[in-house]
Amino acid sequence: MKKEDLIKFKDLSVGHTKNNPVMSGLNVSVPAHGFFGIIGPNGCGKTTLLRTILGIIRPLSGRIIYYSDRRNLHFGYVPQKDTIDPLFPLTVTEIVMMGRYKRIGLFRKPKKEDYRIVQDSLSHCGIKRLGDRLYRELSGGQKQRALIARALASQPDVLILDEPTHNMDLPSEQAVLNLLRDFHQKEMMTIILVSHLIGAVVNFVKSILLIEDGRFLSGDTNTVVTEENLTRLYGLKVKIQEFQDQKFIVVGE
Amino acid sequence: MDFLEIVKASFLRNALMALLITSSFLSYLGVYVVLKRIVFAGIAISQIASLGYVLGMLLKLNPQICSLGTSLIGAVLFSFHTREKRFSRESMVGLGYALSSSLGILFVAKSATAEAGMLNLLFGNVLMISSGKVCLVAAISLLIFIFYSLFNKEIAFIAFDEETARAQGLNARLFELLFYLLLAVGISAAISIIGALLSFSFLTVPALCGLCAAKRFSGVFKAALLCGIISSLLGLYLSYYCDLPTGPAVVTANIALFAVIFFLKSLR
Ligand SMILES: Nc1ncnc2c1ncn2[C@@H]1O[C@H](COP(=O)(O)OP(=O)(O)O)[C@@H](O)[C@H]1O
Ligand SMILES: [Mg+2]
Numbered sequence: 056m057k058k059e060d061l062i063k064f065k066d067l068s069v070g071h072t073k074n075n076p077v078m079s080g081l082n083v084s085v086p087a088h089g090f091f092g093i094i095g096p097n098g099c100g101k102t103t104l105l106r107t108i109l110g111i112i113r114p115l116s117g118r119i120i121y122y123s124d125r126r127n128l129h130f131g132y133v134p135q136k137d138t139i140d141p142l143f144p145l146t147v148t149e150i151v152m153m154g155r156y157k158r159i160g161l162f163r164k165p166k167k168e169d170y171r172i173v174q175d176s177l178s179h180c181g182i183k184r185l186g187d188r189l190y191r192e193l194s195g196g197q198k199q200r201a202l203i204a205r206a207l208a209s210q211p212d213v214l215i216l217d218e219p220t221h222n223m224d225l226p227s228e229q230a231v232l233n234l235l236r237d238f239h240q241k242e243m244m245t246i247i248l249v250s251h252l253i254g255a256v257v258n259f260v261k262s263i264l265l266i267e268d269g270r271f272l273s274g275d276t277n278t279v280v281t282e283e284n285l286t287r288l289y290g291l292k293v294k295i296q297e298f299q300d301q302k303f304i305v306v307g308e
Numbered sequence: 309m310d311f312l313e314i315v316k317a318s319f320l321r322n323a324l325m326a327l328l329i330t331s332s333f334l335s336y337l338g339v340y341v342v343l344k345r346i347v348f349a350g351i352a353i354s355q356i357a358s359l360g361y362v363l364g365m366l367l368k369l370n371p372q373i374c375s376l377g378t379s380l381i382g383a384v385l386f387s388f389h390t391r392e393k394r395f396s397r398e399s400m401v402g403l404g405y406a407l408s409s410s411l412g413i414l415f416v417a418k419s420a421t422a423e424a425g426m427l428n429l430l431f432g433n434v435l436m437i438s439s440g441k442v443c444l445v446a447a448i449s450l451l452i453f454i455f456y457s458l459f460n461k462e463i464a465f466i467a468f469d470e471e472t473a474r475a476q477g478l479n480a481r482l483f484e485l486l487f488y489l490l491l492a493v494g495i496s497a498a499i500s501i502i503g504a505l506l507s508f509s510f511l512t513v514p515a516l517c518g519l520c521a522a523k524r525f526s527g528v529f530k531a532a533l534l535c536g537i538i539s540s541l542l543g544l545y546l547s548y549y550c551d552l553p554t555g556p557a558v559v560t561a562n563i564a565l566f567a568v569i570f571f572l573k574s575l576r
Contacts, residue, residue, distance in 0.1 A: 109475040132475040142343050143468050145525050153465045157476040162458060189523075209476070 061087040061128075061213065061245055062108065066117035069100060069107045076115050077103050083264050083273045085247060087122065090239045092256050092276070093249045095266030101249045102135065102217055108247070109215065123212075131211030133202045135218050141191040147201045148186040151176055154208030176204040180234060196227030203234070213245045214238065220255055232259045253280070254304045280304075320548070322437045326445055327540040327558065330498045333449040334507060335514035335536030336456065337491055339529050342515040344467050348398060349386045350491070350511045352405040354504045356382035357496040358429045359408040362415050365422050372444075375496040382408075383492035387485045432503025434544075434554045441501055448497045452490055463487065464525070506555040510536055513562040520569045539565050 068079035077100030085091045093101050106112050108119060109130055121128055131154070154176070155169045165173075177183045180200040185193065190201055199219055206214055216235070220228040236259055238244045250256045253265070257280055264273040267288050272279055280302060285293035296303040341350045360378030364371030382404055389397065416422040456463065466473045466480045474480045498507040518532030542565075543558025550557075 106471075106475075110477075111471070111474045130475060132472050134469065134471045134475075138471055139469055140343070140345075142345070143525065144519065144523065144528060145464075145468060149525060150468075153461075153469070153472070156461055156465055156473075157478070159461075161462065164461075205472075 059087050060084040061089070061122045063120040063122075064117065065120060067107070067119060068115040068117055069103050069112070070115050071103070071112065073115060078266070078269075079115070079117075081117070081271060083271065085245070086262060088239075088243045088245055090236070090259065090261040091245070091247045092260030092263045093247065093266070094253045094256065094263060095251065097251055099266050101251070101266070105132075105215055105217055105247070105249060128213065129209060129211045131206030131209050131214045133199075133206045133214070133216040133219055136195070136198055136202065136221065139198075139202075143191070145190050146187055147177070147182065147190055147193070147204075148173060150190050150201055151186075151205045151208050154205040157209060172210070173204075173208050176207040179207055179238075180204040181230075194227070195223050196230060199223070199227070199231055200234070203231070207238075211244075213247060215247045217249045218251065219248065220250065220252075228255065232256065235259065253285075257304065258301050319435060319437075320544075322439060322442050323434045323554070324541075324544060325442045326437045326501050327434055327544055327554075328537055329442070329445045329449050330502050330507070331510050331514070331536035331540045331558075332533050333452045333494055334498055334510035335518075335532040336529055337452065337494055338511040338513075338515035339518055339532050340463070340467055340487070341491070341511050342519065346386075346401075347512055348405070349401045349488075350495070351508045352401045352408070353379050353382050353386070353488075353492055354495045354499055354508050354511075355405050355412070356408040357492070357499050358426070358504050359412045359415075360496070361429055361500060362412050362422055362426055365425050366415055366419060371425075372496075372500055375500065376493065378408075379492035379496040380489060383488035384485065387488040428503070429499055430504050431553060431555045432499070432501060432506055434502050434506075437501055445497050445501060448493055452494055455486070455490060459483065502558075503555050506558055509559040509562060513559070513566055514539070517562075517566045517569050520566065520573055535562065535565055535569075 062085040064081045064083045067081040068076040070076035070078070093104065095101055103112070107114055109132055151173045152165055152169065155165060155172065159165055159169060174183070174186070177186055180203050182197060182200045182204060185197060185201070190198065193201065203216070203219070219231055219235075223231070235246055235248065239246050248256060248260060257276065260276055262274060263276045263279050264271060265279065265288060270288065272284060272288055280295070282293055282295050285295070285304065291306050294305045294307070296305060341347055357375045357379035360375035361371045363378065364374030367374070385404070386401060412426060416426045462473070462478055462483060466478060466483050470480050495507055498510070514532040514536035517535035518528040518530075521535070522528045522531040539562035540558055543561040544554060546552060546561065547554040547557035
């Protein structure tokens with residue numbers, strides 16, 4: 056295992072029932088301090104893979120090797136926004152505080168220090184003013200920021216986000232991705248981001264895992280995302296246009 | 309008769325205490341029942357608890373303990389998340405409800421005493437409560453409030469966002485199981501005192517009042533508790549004053565209170 060790897064999947068199979076893996080034979084490394092994108096169509100098992108990395112479910116077979124001890128590795132998880140029930144009248148601050156619960160521990164209440172960290176996370180995500188607002192009354196982009204702030208409040212080594220730009224308008228999407236890029240560049244935080252749209256994240260992630268029909272393609276974004284590779288992977292004529300250092304993926308002639 | 313006199317009469321004092329105690333813990337639990345969208349599981353557990361009670365009377369066992377037993381079994385079953393794709397969890401709860409109500413009726417069909425007991429269970433008989441029973445519900449209520457004050461933040465986290473709570477290493481399964489077990493303990497104690505109808509109402513209506521009246525999460529619990537208590541007092545007073553059955557009087561008072569809160573809130 057290379058020293059600069061943080062997490063490595065070895066012949067990994069993930070899924071919910073033994074005989075029915077949603078994804079198998081995965082051999083990929085997540086680089087430390089990397090910005091890692093996992094891209095694949097709906098239902099291909101991206102969320103299942105994340106749940107396995109997080110230890111919510113066990114691998115069906117194969118292994119996940121953590122470069123540092125799993126116990127010392129703190130994951131900040133930003134789940135798919137639509138798994139969260141809008142019925143609860145919780146404020147943004149209350150929700151972000153949940154990120155502290157593991158560090159606070161059972162039987163204890165949040166202390167001053169925890170409130171300070173929550174405030175910092177809010178301002179990091181540019182939602183300092185929304186602290187007292189109800190989560191359910193926020194816009195999609197603001198909700199996403201609140202969930203990212205909660206993950207940050209847990210002071211994670213790795214930030215794991217499931218479809219953070221799903222169902223978002225273009226400005227909110229770009230704002231969230233820019234925010235993540237900032238964390239990655241300024242704080243050297245390892246980020247794992249899941250998306251089903253390659254075009255949306257290709258200019259942000261540094262390394263990538265593409266999933267299509269049980270096949271995988273992974274490595275550095277610049278070496279993996281090429282016209283030949285995508286054409287082969289998707290079985291479609293794919294063109295990549297570069298404009299001001301940005302990649303634009305176009306299908307067809 | 310004025311309200312102070314009611315408090316002085318011992319059978320009324322017991323009724324009042326029992327109503328206040330059960331209404332407060334059921335109103336509190338009800339906030340989670342409503343927010344977790346498991347209202348139907350609440351009514352099913354109360355039906356299963358009634359079945360246990362009837363079974364106990366038929367088999368000449370302690371009905372209170374039998375009712376606790378069956379409701380705990382129901383609670384354990386409901387706490388599991390099935391991954392069944394062909395039908396929802398909700399429909400399994402419906403099945404549990406249908407099964408326990410039909411079995412209950414079949415069991416009492418051959419026994420007149422059990423039949424009377426069954427009717428009692430539906431509507432309760434709050435005016436006939438012994439001091440022992442009041443102590444029992446007080447103990448159960450204490451148990452519930454201690455559990456919730458110890459694990460307040462974990463329970464809220466898991467109810468709101470189970471995935472992230474589990475990702476943080478919280479044992480969501482265990483908390484979910486404990487949540488349902490306590491709910492079952494609370495319901496089975498409540499039905500023998502205030503009846504299935506009133507127990508179920510206390511599990512839903514005060515929570516609705518709380519969600520309508522309060523702006524903040526912690527405020528919802530306080531408001532729900534307060535609404536449960538106010539409607540108990542109001543219902544008991546009306547039932548005594550107008551000689552009406554207590555359970556339905558309390559439920560009606562509760563819903564009237566909800567209507568008032570709802571109306572006042574929508575004015576703004
Ligand atoms: N809790 C679960 N139990 C059983 N099967 C599940 C569960 N969650 C998801 N699945 C199934 O696993 C497959 C992959 O789902 P998921 O990981 O959510 O895909 P993605 O996130 O890529 O859209 C789907 O076929 C889905 O139906
Ligand atoms: Mg998913």
